[in-house]
Amino acid sequence: MTDAYLGIDIGSISTKGVIIDENRTIVARAYLWTEGSPAEAARRVAAELASQIDRDEVRVRAVGTTGSARRLVGAMTGATMIKNEITAHAVGTTYLHPDVRTILEIGGQDSKIICVENGVAVDYAMNTLCAAGTGAFLSSQAHRLGVAVEEFGEIALSSRKPANIAARCTVFAESDLVHKIQVGYAREDIIAGLCRAVATNYLNNVGKGKAIAAPVVFQGGVSKNAGVVKAFEDELGMPVTVDADGHLMGAFGVALLAADDAERPSGRGRGMGVESAATEAGRRGAFSPDETGRPTFNFDELGAFEFATREVECQKCSNHCEIICVYRDGDLIDSWGNRCEKGEIKAK
Amino acid sequence: MAKHNEGYVSFDENGTLIKCTKTAEEAAEETRGGTAEAGSAAEDADADAEAVGAADARDDAAAIRVRGFRRSGFSPLDTVVSTFGDGVRGARVVVGEAGRAFSLFDPKQARQRKKARRDKRHARTRVAFFRFSHYDAAFKYFVEQVLDADFVALPPATKRTFDLGSRYSSDSVCAPFKHILGDYIEALELGADVLVQFAGPCRLGYYGELQQSILRDLGYEFDMLNFSTVTGKPAVDYIKICRAKVNPNVSVPHGARQLLATFKMIEALDEVNDFYLANAGFECEPGSFVRTRDRFFDAMRSCTCERDIVETRNAFLDEFRNLPVDKPAHPLRVGIVGEFFTAPDEHSNLQLERKLLDMGVEVHRTVSLTNRALHYNEKNLRASVSDYVTYDMGPTSSLTLAAALKYAQEDFDGVVHVKSSGCTPEIDCMTVLARIASDYRMPVLYLSYDSQTSDTGLDTRLEAFYDMLAMKKERG
Secondary structure, eight states: OOEEEEEEEEEESSSEEEEEEEEEOOOEEEEEEOTTHHHHHHHHHHHHHHSSSSSTTTTEEEEHHHHHHHTHHHHHTOOOEOHHHHHHHHHHHHHHHHTTOOOEEEEESSSSEEEETTTEEEEHHHHHHHHTHHHHHHHHHHHHOOOGGGHHHHHTTSSSSOOOOOOOOOOHHHHHHHHHHHHHHOOHHHHHHHHHHHHHHHHHHHHTTOOSSSSEEEGGGGGGGGHHHHHHHHHTTSSSOTTTTGGGGGHHHHHHHHHHHHHHHSSSOOOOOEEEEEEEHHHTEEEEEESSEEEEOOOOHHHHSSSEEEEEEEESSTTOOEEEEEEEEEEEEEEEEOSSGGGGGOEE | OOHHHHHHHEOOTOEEEEEEEEEHHHHHHHHHOOOOGGGGGHHHHHHHHHHHOOOTTTHHHHHEEEETTTSSSSSEEEHHHHHHOOOOSOOOOOOTTTTOOTTTHHHHTOOOOOOOOOOSSSSEEEEEEEOOOOTHHHHIIIIIIISSEEOOOOOOOHHHHHHHHTSOOOTOOOHHHHHHHHHHHHHTTTTEEEEEEOOSSSSSSHHHHHHHHHHHHHHHEEEEEEEEGGSSSSHHHHHHHHHHHHEEETOOHHHHHHHHHHHHHHHHHHHEEEEEEEGGGGGGSSSHHHHHEEEEEEEEHTTTTTTHHHHHHHHHHHHHSSSBBBOOSSSSSSEEOOOTTTTTTTTTTHHHHHHHHHOEEEEEESSSSSIIIISHHHHHHHTTTTTSSSSSTTTTTTHHHHHHHHHHHTTOOOEEEETTOOOOHHHHHHHHHHHHHHHTOEEEEEEOOTTTOOHHHHHHHHHHHHHHHHHHHHHH
């Protein structure tokens, strides 16, 4: 019997999950679309991961969650590590590539750059108000061109003269793209131009003012697009590494953190871990003791319960905080969003 | 008299009360109700002299008439004029040296309270300021003691405040404009007659007139005490508009003294708050620092003379120092720099300081009213960042850069740069900050706030910033 740790990264577009064993090697991986329902996606990821392991042999001792729905899925699963995606990516990547200096990451709705020195993140930036040049933009343009977004890379590489597409802003890029289509540009040139627009937009916005040093690792869903990888290599003039598990790096990172946390005797430090608002049932999550008495993640339990999220507008003062309550089969398991203790909602 | 004064209460270099005898305490009680106008100060001193039976006090009573302005070389009202007066940029202010008591500060005058003057011809005006960080106590003091009017206290800002402000302002205007407009609307709902707007060091200087016309279009009836309309004009004009808009009987000598006391209060508020920021992250008993700070602000709100201010400050600094803290030898230290309104105002920056303190960080913030308005020396600040900039880049740019450089040189773990979205001078600063960051290998987190900024996004960035600094520190 081996101890294992589960990491789930629930992004806006896709949900990723990995299980790592005691030696920090990935023993199961899952990648699927979130489809607007993070709770359902987490359940499907857990089911997929469960099918890849021998559940009598591999026992999941701790769960970590990251990504934009980390809090919700953290409450569902009873995660002991709920971390932001920036830290998770940095931890995962520096574990696999100890010599990395720059991590480029482009996901569905956000993009970030992390500068690393001696295995420690020293600087980062994340896109702020604008989602230009992220995966969602590429998906919508693929739809317009009638091409599956997965085929983008190959088509882009076949272009010999990429079209010049205004990259500063998604709206402008889109109207420029329509113009180029109507003028009659070849499809592969447009797609290659689009990939280049994503790379230059990223470097001009997120990467502005950051010293990009080799070795560079590129990850996130968009890293699977060979056209964008090529565009980055051309722009930066240095090789860009894309890991086969690059899209899973957030889930891997948070699984590593959960493992470290579980193995540490004293438990959590004072950083931002799990808030104490979770009820007893919420802290237990989907864990139940196995035959040795140690809590083990129960894959079936996640599927067996009905999870619901409700928003309550606090009426205790005029700020009217929106408090988010998560219920499992009608029982409150966690709540957050209140600014003061007046808005704390506890299970009765 | 002079001798007696010294014995009664004396102040060290920092304006700290160091000695206070009991008999004098009683004497002070007796005179507390006395008038404080310069014209009646002599009678006041006479009464004082009788109370303690000092023979030579009567002779000195006349001297009080001229004490005050003559002793110092400058008129306090010039300060206001030069703070915001000589042009939008390059304002240079000298209000005593940092940390030293104002030269006008006189223990006798410090405990004078103004007797309510009966004016049968004019109703008392109700004056409201906008909300700004923790300075409402100073605004209240200014209205009640300097202008001798009623202060309209606003409850803590809520989401509704900002929604109101955003609804009636242009979407592209900076967030402080929306916050202030929302505050004004709430103040008018609470019955304010006069709204106060400063002359700001940036576009803020034009906001008063714009807000006035927006509010008039909405149908509110009020007067606006907008100091930017007299910017650059002599002190007489300042007095004139105060008399025209608020109180025709504003007393100049009394008002001038109380204005200095207001400055004193701003310094005290910032001083105590700085201590709070540096230590609240390590409190042993959760909430003890917040509770003490709330009580401190409450106590400051009820101050009515300069002596109250000094005593409150001293009492609470002592209390804060005695609160148990569990501070590691080398805690994570983060400095906050940035735009004048958003950086100090916790409602505008979504409780940035609170979030950092909750993570167990020592927080420092140089940008405050004290450092920007009272002890601001553009020349010195720019000289200290002369390696990076040659020219003045705007209202708070030099302060932002000098503070960031100071933090870098003092080995801070990181700096958070705060600005409202679209604040051009602070955008200019960002490229310079990036150079400071790479020279000193100190990470800088850039935050930009507007009406759409989400709490979750801020949490994600701050958490990641904290994790990064903590891991960096751990592995050396």
